[in-house]
Amino acid sequence: MLLKKIRMIAMAAVAVTAVAFPAIAAEAPEGGSVAAVENTKGPVRIAFLSFQNNPFWTPVTEGAKAANDYLTKFDATVDFVDLGDELSAEAVVAGIEGALAKKYDGIVVVPIFDGTARIINEATDEGVPVFNIVAEGATESKRLAFIGQDAISAGQQIGEYIAKKMDGKGKLGVITGYFGATQHTQRMNGAVDYLKAKFPDIQIVGPFENKDKAESAYSLVQDMMTANPDLSMVYVTAGGPFGAAKAVKDLNLTGKVGVVGFDHTPDNMQYLKTGEMVGLLDQAPYQQALDSSVMLYNYIVAGQEPPAKVIPVTGKLLTPDDAK
Numbered sequence: 001m002l003l004k005k006i007r008m009i010a011m012a013a014v015a016v017t018a019v020a021f022p023a024i025a026a027e028a029p030e031g032g033s034v035a036a037v038e039n040t041k042g043p044v045r046i047a048f049l050s051f052q053n054n055p056f057w058t059p060v061t062e063g064a065k066a067a068n069d070y071l072t073k074f075d076a077t078v079d080f081v082d083l084g085d086e087l088s089a090e091a092v093v094a095g096i097e098g099a100l101a102k103k104y105d106g107i108v109v110v111p112i113f114d115g116t117a118r119i120i121n122e123a124t125d126e127g128v129p130v131f132n133i134v135a136e137g138a139t140e141s142k143r144l145a146f147i148g149q150d151a152i153s154a155g156q157q158i159g160e161y162i163a164k165k166m167d168g169k170g171k172l173g174v175i176t177g178y179f180g181a182t183q184h185t186q187r188m189n190g191a192v193d194y195l196k197a198k199f200p201d202i203q204i205v206g207p208f209e210n211k212d213k214a215e216s217a218y219s220l221v222q223d224m225m226t227a228n229p230d231l232s233m234v235y236v237t238a239g240g241p242f243g244a245a246k247a248v249k250d251l252n253l254t255g256k257v258g259v260v261g262f263d264h265t266p267d268n269m270q271y272l273k274t275g276e277m278v279g280l281l282d283q284a285p286y287q288q289a290l291d292s293s294v295m296l297y298n299y300i301v302a303g304q305e306p307p308a309k310v311i312p313v314t315g316k317l318l319t320p321d322d323a324k
Helices: 002-013 057-074 089-101 117-125 151-165 182-198 214-227 241-250 266-274 285-302
Strands: 044-050 076-082 106-109 130-134 145-148 170-176 202-209 231-236 258-262 277-281 310-312
Touching: 044 057, 044 089, 044 285, 057 076, 057 285, 076 089, 076 285, 089 106, 089 117, 106 285, 117 130, 130 285, 145 285, 151 182, 151 231, 151 258, 151 277, 170 182, 170 214, 182 202, 202 214, 214 231, 214 241, 231 241, 241 258, 241 266, 241 277, 266 277
Parallel strands: 044 076, 044 106, 106 130, 130 145, 145 310, 170 202, 170 231, 231 258, 258 277
Antiparallel strands: none
């Protein structure tokens, strides 16, 4: 029941306004907000490029599969392409190059790093539209649209929550995913810059990089606690926050040190229930994957533009009280 409730909250959190599309041939799929239009162009093939390095990507993968199941009725397929478990611009570039070589009609991708705009522009110039989801680099590209969370605002939202939980003072450990990932940096700076400006009595320990790995977050928290036994909070900007929560539990610091992070995944939710996680902000990855695929299909078959170039996602911040 809890996971079902969380899925419903995450679905409702996507700030995509209802748009009246012409020639709608079906209702939106379950878990999505965009309906497919009639296909008068013939078979359509979409490549969905994503990573697989931590549990966050599970609902992304499920959203891509749901898009394929839904769009199959419209003579369209969404092929999931695994970019691997190491996030990098090179992996994104190689994935898009592979999709172009295989003559896909459109591409959904998580570009996340600077250095990906060039290949997105090349694809667009070749007539293959690209839809970015979750996170993209700071360099502007010719992508069709982007759906995702405003990372700076999300970081500030978490910063405000951290300040309240820490009563405006104490030591905060910061763990980011990848130092080179624009979204991760913006999430980190959104919180840290806010805290430095508003709450100078909160001391920042770090930042450290865990490359989205839970086991690395686990080790980093142990090291931070050894060097800073008075640490009272840990902020994990990207993947693997449950590793930090496990370290808190194994060190018998539940109730004394809290972990704040992103995504309502089962691993994270379990530690929210037991109190090691004290705050989790969602970004509705399942619906991002599903809606972006359908919007891209609609553009390919009917020239229908997405409702905006940037489609924002507003996350729901859950606390242990929400998990009971």
